[in-house]
Amino acid sequence: MSGQPFFRFDWVWDHRDDIMTRLGEHLELTLIAVFLGFLIAFPISLFAYRHRRVYAPITWVAGILYTIPSLALFAFLAPFTGLSVTTAEMGLVSYTLLILIRNIVGGLDGVPEDVREVARGMGYTPRQMLWKVELPLAVPVIFAGVRIATVTTIGLVTVTALIGQGGFGYFILQGLSRFFSTATILGAVLSIALAVLADRLLIAMEHRLTPWARARGGAV
Amino acid sequence: MTKMITLDDVTKRFGGSAEVAVRGLSMEIDEGEIVVLVGPSGCGKTTTMKMINRLIEPTSGTITVAGSDVMRHDPVQLRRTIGYVIQNVGLMPHRTIEQNIATVPRLLNWKAERIRDRVRELLDIFDLSDGLLDRYPSELSGGQRQRVGVARALAADPPVMLMDEPFGAVDPIIRARLQDQFLDIQRQLQKTVVFVTHDIDEAIQMSDRIAILNQGAKIEQMAAPEEILRTPTNDFVRNFVGAERGLRRLGLIRIADIEVEEGPVVQSDASVSEARAAMEKFDFDWTTVLEGERLLGWIDASDLEVHDSVAKTQPRPFSAHVVANDSLRQALDSIVTSRTHIAVVVSDGDKYEGILTMARISREIIS
Ligand SMILES: Nc1ncnc2c1ncn2[C@@H]1O[C@H](COP(=O)(O)OP(=O)(O)OP(=O)(O)O)[C@@H](O)[C@H]1O
Ligand SMILES: [Mg+2]
Numbered sequence: 001m002s003g004q005p006f007f008r009f010d011w012v013w014d015h016r017d018d019i020m021t022r023l024g025e026h027l028e029l030t031l032i033a034v035f036l037g038f039l040i041a042f043p044i045s046l047f048a049y050r051h052r053r054v055y056a057p058i059t060w061v062a063g064i065l066y067t068i069p070s071l072a073l074f075a076f077l078a079p080f081t082g083l084s085v086t087t088a089e090m091g092l093v094s095y096t097l098l099i100l101i102r103n104i105v106g107g108l109d110g111v112p113e114d115v116r117e118v119a120r121g122m123g124y125t126p127r128q129m130l131w132k133v134e135l136p137l138a139v140p141v142i143f144a145g146v147r148i149a150t151v152t153t154i155g156l157v158t159v160t161a162l163i164g165q166g167g168f169g170y171f172i173l174q175g176l177s178r179f180f181s182t183a184t185i186l187g188a189v190l191s192i193a194l195a196v197l198a199d200r201l202l203i204a205m206e207h208r209l210t211p212w213a214r215a216r217g218g219a220v
Numbered sequence: 221m222t223k224m225i226t227l228d229d230v231t232k233r234f235g236g237s238a239e240v241a242v243r244g245l246s247m248e249i250d251e252g253e254i255v256v257l258v259g260p261s262g263c264g265k266t267t268t269m270k271m272i273n274r275l276i277e278p279t280s281g282t283i284t285v286a287g288s289d290v291m292r293h294d295p296v297q298l299r300r301t302i303g304y305v306i307q308n309v310g311l312m313p314h315r316t317i318e319q320n321i322a323t324v325p326r327l328l329n330w331k332a333e334r335i336r337d338r339v340r341e342l343l344d345i346f347d348l349s350d351g352l353l354d355r356y357p358s359e360l361s362g363g364q365r366q367r368v369g370v371a372r373a374l375a376a377d378p379p380v381m382l383m384d385e386p387f388g389a390v391d392p393i394i395r396a397r398l399q400d401q402f403l404d405i406q407r408q409l410q411k412t413v414v415f416v417t418h419d420i421d422e423a424i425q426m427s428d429r430i431a432i433l434n435q436g437a438k439i440e441q442m443a444a445p446e447e448i449l450r451t452p453t454n455d456f457v458r459n460f461v462g463a464e465r466g467l468r469r470l471g472l473i474r475i476a477d478i479e480v481e482e483g484p485v486v487q488s489d490a491s492v493s494e495a496r497a498a499m500e501k502f503d504f505d506w507t508t509v510l511e512g513e514r515l516l517g518w519i520d521a522s523d524l525e526v527h528d529s530v531a532k533t534q535p536r537p538f539s540a541h542v543v544a545n546d547s548l549r550q551a552l553d554s555i556v557t558s559r560t561h562i563a564v565v566v567s568d569g570d571k572y573e574g575i576l577t578m579a580r581i582s583r584e585i586i587s
Contacts, residue, residue: 112308114310118305118310119312120299121270122299122300122304122327123298123327124296124327133312212314212356212358213313
């Protein structure tokens with residue numbers, strides 16, 4: 001370590017191709033995790049919304065998944081699914097579930113009762129009610145869930161470096177094992193930057209999807 | 221007259237509660253009639269109304285709309301043929317005003333062209349500007365929102381309207397305007413309306429008939445507002461319409477409905493002695509001055525002492541000035557606030573009709 005500068009830009013420049021590859025990996029792991037997580041959480045949430053009694057047990061299970069330390073989870077899964085993308089995704093997806101389910105159900109719960117009542121009174125079928133009234137109105141809260149899940153996953157992906165995945169986490173691990181601060185810092189900074197960027201992007205998307213929420217006075 | 225809505229021995233008991241929300245209610249509502257349900261909180265007004273469009277299913281009894289049993293209809297189809305307005309309006313926050321008004325026509329799969337025309341027609345009827353079309357509900361004032369709510373309920377031209385405290389959420393001045401506007405529109409459309417309110421004054425103003433309900437939606441009296449005010453059938457009704465029953469009744473009588481007094485009158489070209497004769501005839505110390513039928517004002521005896529003809533006097537304007545279409549309650553208000561004892565009655569701008577005295581109005585309170 002002695003004699004080496006704290007951060008070597010030339011090293012970063014030399015590894016630019018590597019960075020692009022890891023970026024691709026990081027994005028892929030994140031997108032798959034959030035996408036699959038949403039795919040699983042959505043029907044579960046609708047079910048829990050309709051059948052209130054199952055909501056508590058569902059969030060209990062999702063809560064347990066959420067609290068298992070990520071390292072422990074990977075260590076537990078690795079003997080069965082190997083040091084693979086599958087192992088990584090199983091962990092990552094399970095972390096998104098609690099956040100997504102809570103926000104989808106919470107968003108639906110937040111639909112004003114009078115809007116729901118008058119929609120029923122005007123002759124919406126239950127299905128039209130869900131797709132044309134309840135879900136559109138839940139979008140801001142659901143999107144907030146997707147944002148938190150995405151940002152959390154981007155952070156967690158770095159941990160999957162331990163099982164041979166990891167995106168930018170690869171640099172962090174590399175730096176730590178070789179006492180090479182440049183790589184560690186690069187990995188950390190890049191994952192943070194990616195998280196911030198993803199957050200911004202999702203906020204912009206949400207604004208486009210919900211012009212009504214920006215109207216004066218906000219949501220009614 | 222054909223019955224549009226009938227309730228026959230309708231009972232509603234909510235699951236798990238011992239209390240009966242609606243007990244054996246029977247009621248018939250004519251086509252084109254506005255029936256207002258009033259009564260204390262929790263007496264079953266909303267429950268009664270919601271059973272008509274099957275938002276609530278009766279425990280027993282029969283409800284028919286336009287001659288057919290509502291239980292034989294698909295509830296979703298039924299609701300699309302019945303306008304529905306609630307207190308908090310419930311506009312869809314994520315839909316523009318245009319989309320909100322178009323809700324039911326869209327559910328009914330009207331052609332886009334027809335929906336467009338209908339929305340614009342309704343905006344016009346409700347005196348809402350085209351500029352609101354692309355706005356979201358959160359960008360509207362309370363009064364505008366309520367109007368959009370009623371316009372939306374009327375969009376597919378349903379024969380029946382259910383309105384649960386539709387103007388409850390706005391302040392009294394705006395509420396009065398919305399009530400007048402709705403009555404104007406109703407005169408054209410002749411919908412059958414079931415209207416729920418807490419407010420006895422609103423009930424009196426809006427209704428063809430009022431049903432005063434007690435707990436369990438028991439009808440204490442159902443009659444025209446005039447009759448309820450004149451002859452309440454029991455103490456419950458008497459208490460409910462309140463101590464100002466007489467005053468409220470004045471609100472229902474138009475000045476044109478009663479005979480106004482002739483009062484002292486002279487033409488502007490009359491002589492002083494003619495003017496004195498007019499005053500003496502009524503034992504007044506003043507007289508109204510007309511030019512033909514047109515009201516010029518009034519002069520008093522002292523004016524005649526300083527001028528040698530009526531033409532030279534300067535008639536003063538009446539401070540209490542009412543038109544034949546006003547109610548006696550408005551006339552009374554006008555007299556009291558102007559601190560005089562009489563109001564002059566005109567029609568068509570300035571055509572003299574006569575005078576209205578405090579004494580004449582109090583005769584109507586007593587009768
Ligand atoms: N969904 C429900 N479940 C159980 N009880 C209900 C339900 N809806 C109404 N009730 C009860 O039925 C009775 C009548 O209620 P309703 O809402 O019809 O009264 P209301 O006359 O409209 O009162 P308000 O003037 O306060 O609106 C009340 O005792 C109420 O508590
Ligand atoms: Mg009610």
